[in-house]
Amino acid sequence: MNFDPNIPNLIAISMGLLAAAMWGSWFIVLKHLDDYPLEAFYLTLFVVSMVIVWGVGLLLDGKSLWGNIQSVWRADPSRITITFICGVFYVIGILLSLYVMQVLGLAVTQPVQASINVVGGTALSAVIGGIPTGLSVERIVASVSFLLVAVVLSMIAGRIRNQSQKAANIVTGLSNKSQEINKAILLLIISSLLIPAYTIGLSYGLKSTTQSEGLAPLPFMAVLCSGAFTSALIVSGTMLTVRKQWSVFRMYGFRTHSLGMIAGLAHYGGNIIHTFATRNLSAVVSWPLGFTAGLWTSMWGLVYGEFRGSPLRAYLFLVGGMVCYLVGALLIAMLV
DSSP states (O other), rough: OOOOOOHHHHHHHHHHHHHHHHHGGGGGGGGGGGTSSSHHHHHHHHHHHHHHHHHHHHHTHHHHHHHEEEEEEETTTTTHHHHHHHHHHHHHHHHHHHHHHHHOOOOHHHHHHHHHHHHHHHHHHHHHHOTTTTOHHHHHHHHHHHHHHHHHHHHHHHHHHHHHHHHHTTOOOSSSOOOHHHHHHHHHHHHHHHTTHHHHHHHBBBSSSSSSSSSSSSHHHHHHHHHHHHHHHHHHHHHHHHHTOHHHHSSSHHHHHHHHHHHHHHHHHHHHHHHHHHHHHHHHHHHHTTTTTHHHHHHHHHTTTTTTTOOOHHHHHHHHHHHHHHHHHHHHOOOO
């Protein structure tokens, strides 16, 4: 028997918010990597994720973990293959977003990308996984409108910040070069096209309140994480090989490697919690709810001084974007 409790909506929503807090907070480790290769950090993150997901799965499901995967494979192999492939693609999207965060910062990158992902991911969730009772098309449209406004306001805030910091020669560790910023925006767009693969996997591969076929929560996470690890190993491993940087795992101490461990615990610990919430809420509700992670990331960006020296209007635009983002996400997340 697979571990698959029936969770009340209020508790499931709280779990979705907790997962969001975990997702939105682990990005702060980027501020502590210094010259440690991002790809090495990323590989550590997903090695730890594999240990966590398969460890928790075997602990709670035992033989049923593999048994559920086998039974779903016999009934409909596409539920397995698409989930695995979604794990491959969303991980590439996250890696690209990490590059962008190092250029644009946490406070600007996350609200913009999250708003784009919520729009696309929610639409895909509704088409693939269905819309639960109590959520109207009109409310989805209203939510999308707020999210698009959030993107515009956040971008304006970032532009004002860059101009003021460049004029005052304020160093925050972020780039204010037009060429690098334009490249980062391009990567952000590509990343935003890849990350919703996560919600495709949730909508199609996970058995939920609106999806009668699919995997139980922990087997689903095991398949998704396996795809994610495979992707991280290929992409990060290739980059480390080309740059001849595999030695960094030996050269750097435990403190540096622990950053990847902490990120893996927060990322896939949050994923597990979010998956159980999705099982009871549906992906079209849990996806935007989970992306309130952007508020946490933006807050950490401010704490780390990314807007230091910016005029008041930059903060006002950023706060306005965060409020619109929160309203847009909650319009979808509320079941009543």
